[in-house]
Amino acid sequence: MTTPIRALLFDVFGTVVDWRTSVSGEIEALARSYGVEVDAPAMADVWRAEYQPAMEEIRQEKRPFEILDILHRENLERILPRFGLAEIYEEDKEKLNLCWHRLQGWSDSSEGLKALKRRFILATQSNGNIALIVNMAKGADLAWDVVLGAEVTGYYKPRPEAYDKACAQLNLPSEACMMVAAHNDDLVAARQQGMRTAFVCRPKEHGPNQKTDMEPTSNWDYVASSFTDLASQLKC
Helix, strand or coil: CCCCCCEEEECCECCCECHHHHHHHHHHHHHHHCCCCCCHHHHHHHHHHCHHHHHHHHHCCCCCCCCHHHHHHHHHHHHHHHHCCCCCCHHHHHHHHHHHHHCCECCCHHHHHHHHCCCCEEEEECCCCHHHHHHHHHHHCCCCCEEECHHHHCCCCCCHHHHHHHHHHCCCCHHHEEEEECCHHHHHHHHHCCCEEEEECCCCCCCCCCCCCCCCCCCCCEEECCHHHHHHHCCC
């Protein structure tokens, strides 16, 4: 007999929130205040490209665990000179770094999560830290039941421990939990740990020239075009 799904665990960046548009907007406003012309979407992409290498050092235990706010700030310091913004004030660097706390959801995110919450426990399974995810939820009206920031598990995805410990925090077996993500590699890792899987396509996450994750690459348990579509499929 198939174990019923009791909890949905969500990837957040790209799956729930449109990080590129939000970050680009804040970069554009800051650069304008300094009289600097900048390709804001390109800078957002470059900043985001530093994300995985920074976490990889921790995954490989080459440095101690640090929360994402710290990694984002290190990465920001690294890229600012490339865009003519090396000399901005410290308080503006800190404000820009916290733009990740202010990301806005996709148009279906708030409504879809509220529908899904009628039947399931909703948890974040994000590499974001607790403060970042909580502040984002307040600003974007995201109806989580529980925020499992990366410091809760002590591991960054796709380390298997990240998925195992998240399910354990909910006191549920992995097969009763479903990973919801717009990234096929996230679902591969979750399935390997026994979780169910749902792919939600976000073809504009990386802008107009996105080439990855345009479609499911495996026979995931569910494939949806939005959270409201997923809620309909799950009879919420």
